[in-house]
Amino acid sequence: MSKYLRIPGMVDPHVHLRDLEWAHKATFASETAAALAGGYWAILDMPNTPPSTIDHAALELKLDTIQHQAVCDWGLYFGASQGGNQAEYAGVFSQVCGLKIYCNATTGTLLVEDQALREAHFAAWPVGKPIAVHAEGDTVAEILELVRKFHKPTHFCHISTAYEIYLLRLAKEEGLPVTVGVTPHHLYLDEDDARAMGSLGLMKPLLKTKADQQALWQAISDEVVDVIESDHAPHALIEKYSANPPYGVPGLETTLPLMALAVADERLSVERLVDLVAINPQRIFGLTPPPDTYTLVDLHETYVIDNANMRTLCGWSPFDGIKVHGRVMEVWVRGQYVFDGENVLVEAGFGQNVAATSEISQ
Ligand code: NCD
Ligand code: ZN
Numbered sequence: 001m002s003k004y005l006r007i008p009g010m011v012d013p014h015v016h017l018r019d020l021e022w023a024h025k026a027t028f029a030s031e032t033a034a035a036l037a038g039g040y041w042a043i044l045d046m047p048n049t050p051p052s053t054i055d056h057a058a059l060e061l062k063l064d065t066i067q068h069q070a071v072c073d074w075g076l077y078f079g080a081s082q083g084g085n086q087a088e089y090a091g092v093f094s095q096v097c098g099l100k101i102y103c104n105a106t107t108g109t110l111l112v113e114d115q116a117l118r119e120a121h122f123a124a125w126p127v128g129k130p131i132a133v134h135a136e137g138d139t140v141a142e143i144l145e146l147v148r149k150f151h152k153p154t155h156f157c158h159i160s161t162a163y164e165i166y167l168l169r170l171a172k173e174e175g176l177p178v179t180v181g182v183t184p185h186h187l188y189l190d191e192d193d194a195r196a197m198g199s200l201g202l203m204k205p206l207l208k209t210k211a212d213q214q215a216l217w218q219a220i221s222d223e224v225v226d227v228i229e230s231d232h233a234p235h236a237l238i239e240k241y242s243a244n245p246p247y248g249v250p251g252l253e254t255t256l257p258l259m260a261l262a263v264a265d266e267r268l269s270v271e272r273l274v275d276l277v278a279i280n281p282q283r284i285f286g287l288t289p290p291p292d293t294y295t296l297v298d299l300h301e302t303y304v305i306d307n308a309n310m311r312t313l314c315g316w317s318p319f320d321g322i323k324v325h326g327r328v329m330e331v332w333v334r335g336q337y338v339f340d341g342e343n344v345l346v347e348a349g350f351g352q353n354v355a356a357t358s359e360i361s362q
Contacts, residue, residue, distance in 0.1 A: 004296040004329055007274050009041040009289025011281035013097075013132070014157055014181060014229035015252060016107075017043070017074075018313075019065060021050040026234040028069035030313040031252065032351055035072045036339040037311050038230075038252040039277075039295040039328040042287060042354050043072060044097050047079030048108030054081040059092050063353070070351030071344050073333065075285070075358065077132065079110050084117060086124035097285055097355050098130045098155075103139045106204040107233065107247045115142055122146045128359055130155050130179075130284060136205050140167045144176065153177040153360060155284055158231050160186045160205040162215035169224045179284045181229040182216050184258040185249055185318055199245035200318055203233065217267060220276070226284065228276045230255045234314035249318045253310055258319065260299050260326025270299070286360035292335035301327040 012035065018026035035043045045066070047053030053062055053076060062076055075097030078089070089099075101121055102110040112118050125131055132155040135143045140156065144167065147154045156168060159180050171178045185203065190210050194201040201207060219225045233248025240246070256277060262268040268276075282289065305319045331339035338346045 002296065003298070005270060005299050007039065007278050007295045007297060009282060009287070009293045010039050010256070010278045010295050011042050011044070011285065011287060012038070012040050012230050012232070012252060012255065013044045013155070013227060013281045013285055015043045015045055015232040016049060016234070016248065017045045017066070018049050018234060019069070020062065025236055026313040028066045029071070029348055030311065031232070031234065032070040032072045032074065033344045034252045034311040036331050036344055037328065038254070039256045039297065039331060040072055040252065041289055041293050041295070041331070041333055042074060043252070044075040044077060044285065047077045047100050048102065048106070048110050050108070052079055052081070052108065052110055053077065054079045054085050054110070055088055056091055059095065063095060067353065068349050071338065071346050071348060072351045073354050074351050075354040080112055080121040081110065082112055082117070084120060086120060089124055089126060093126050093129065095353070095355050096129070097358055098132055099125045100132045101134070103133055103135045103143060104204070106134060118143070119146055122150050122152060125152065127152060129286065130360060132157055134158070137161070137163065140164045144171050144178070147171070147176050147178055151177060153179070153284070155179045155181060157181050158183045158186065158205055158229065159225070160208050160216070161212045165215045165219045165224060169219070172224060179226040180219070180224055181227040182220070182225050183229060183231045184251060184255050187213065187216055188258060189318065197318065199240045200249070200316070202245055202247055203231070203249050204247040220268065220272070225276070226280045228255060228259055232312070234312050236314055237316055250310070250312045250314050250316070252312060254305055254317055254319050254324070256297065256328060257305070257324035257326045260297065261324045263299060264325040284360070286358040287354050288357060290334045293333050295328060296330040298327045298329050299325060301325070303327060
């Protein structure tokens with residue numbers, strides 16, 4: 001038996017790869033390499049990078065660009081627009097992994113605050129691929145009303161408070177088709193860290209209290225939380241240090257070692273870790289890893305996260321200086337050795353669109 005943990009087809013269902021008009025922050029090439037270094041088979045890219053992925057032309061541009069650049073497999077979300085772009089849905093559905101609705105403000109211009117318009121988006125999105133929502137606080141309750149009405153599988157991204165967990169726990173008990181993601185930064189950092197970190201600790205949702213953090217860990221144990229997602233949101237340091245810093249922190253390369261640290265600290269079982277980073281996101285987004293697609297992790301190796309070693313183009317981590325457990329040793333995709341712990345071993349364009357084969361069971 002290998003001394004390494006073997007994880008089948010790791011999936012991060014919440015990343016912002018940038019490129020296009022934000023290629024100075026990060027590119028499909030740089031961030032898919034960072035994803036392999038983080039152990040991932042596949043990552044799902046959010047629609048808020050300009051030009052926003054809210055119409056057929058913007059989607060085609062993104063598809064055309066990423067397919068020549070990616071070294072890991074990938075999917076793209078389509079974004080719900082403020083102007084009401086439901087007429088686009090039928091035409092783009094087969095090429096995307098799901099719909100993203102921004103119900104509260106964050107980086108980018110996608111924001112749907114009007115409940116009647118949110119309802120129109122929920123009504124129009126075809127069944128078979130999930131709706132992912134950015135919903136905070138009472139907005140969670142507003143979205144739950146729509147889930148109750150339409151019964152469409154809905155993933156609640158980056159949940160960060162005890163109150164939101166309370167609402168989603170009840171929703172699960174009620175039998176609603178909801179799933180929950182949390183990020184490593186909300187699990188490991190709190191409002192005190194935010195004060196100390198300045199704009200490097202600025203992201204949406206904001207870092208919360210220690211009591212909120214405790215509720216997230218409890219919800220991981222209770223299986224209210226389904227997924228650990230990075231919300232990888234690279235911004236250049238010069239932007240983060242500017243007078244008007246954007247929201248977001250990178251995370252693709254630090255999620256697995258931080259969760260392996262939780263295993264070492266006995267906050268998480270190995271089985272639960274595998275569910276949170278691979279099995280559950282596969283199920284929620286209807287993704288079947290191709291044969292011979294897995295990651296080998298040395299759970300016992302310890303090291304210190306260092307900005308100097310980050311592959312993300314932004315070149316920094318909110319966890320710089322933190323000692324973690326667990327090193328990605330090998331990543332295999334479709335029987336091909338794609339990452340050896342140090343080097344990416346495949347050419348740009350190796351990565352494939354997972355939407356071609358995705359389908360969730362209702
Ligand atoms: C994200 C970004 O920078 O694109 N920022 C963030 O703080 N998480 C947008 C988002 O997902 O909210
Ligand atoms: Zn995000």
